[in-house]
Amino acid sequence: MKNFIGTQMIYTYANGWEYEIYIKNEDTVDYRIHSGMVGGRWVKEQKMHLVELTKGVYKISWTEPTGTDVSLNFMLEDNKMHGVIFFPKWVHDHSEITVCYQNDYIDLMEESREKYETYPKDVVDEFAAITYVKNVGVNNENIISEAPYKGMSDEIRAGSFYK
Numbered sequence: 001m002k003n004f005i006g007t008q009m010i011y012t013y014a015n016g017w018e019y020e021i022y023i024k025n026e027d028t029v030d031y032r033i034h035s036g037m038v039g040g041r042w043v044k045e046q047k048m049h050l051v052e053l054t055k056g057v058y059k060i061s062w063t064e065p066t067g068t069d070v071s072l073n074f075m076l077e078d079n080k081m082h083g084v085i086f087f088p089k090w091v092h093d094h095s096e097i098t099v100c101y102q103n104d105y106i107d108l109m110e111e112s113r114e115k116y117e118t119y120p121k122d123v124v125d126e127f128a129a130i131t132y133v134k135n136v137g138v139n140n141e142n143i144i145s146e147a148p149y150k151g152m153s154d155e156i157r158a159g160s161f162y163k
């Protein structure tokens, strides 16, 4: 568990969506979505549940202000993960509303999940290849502190992003 907490990862799902996550501490993640249905969205301070399923295999799960539920399994020894995302219908229909720095729009997310339809949910379950992994320590506010832009994940992988 100590190895996993503090880890920053970038991964590409089999459907092409690229995500970045930072396991900030034992119950919090920050994340950034580089591409996919809600590419451009980024979030800090998302509370989550974390367990070690077996040696080197970690599961994190949470429910979001949008009503989206997420459960992710990281298999670090194999450089792969598997994610399940349960999108309410409204996120699928109005994804542009969720593409923002969510922390500034929590009220809008909560209003939208009441205003628009929840069902049928859109279940996305996909494996992903982890393309970057680094333990950057706990509670580092500088790891995910700006909006994603085209080329950012390449810069992170190349080691030229953080000054």
Ligand SMILES: C=Cc1ccc(O)cc1
Residues within 6 Å of the ligand: 019, 021, 031, 068, 070, 072, 083, 085
């Ligand atoms: C909806 C959030 C979310 C964050 C990371 C991930 O891999 C999938 C979904």
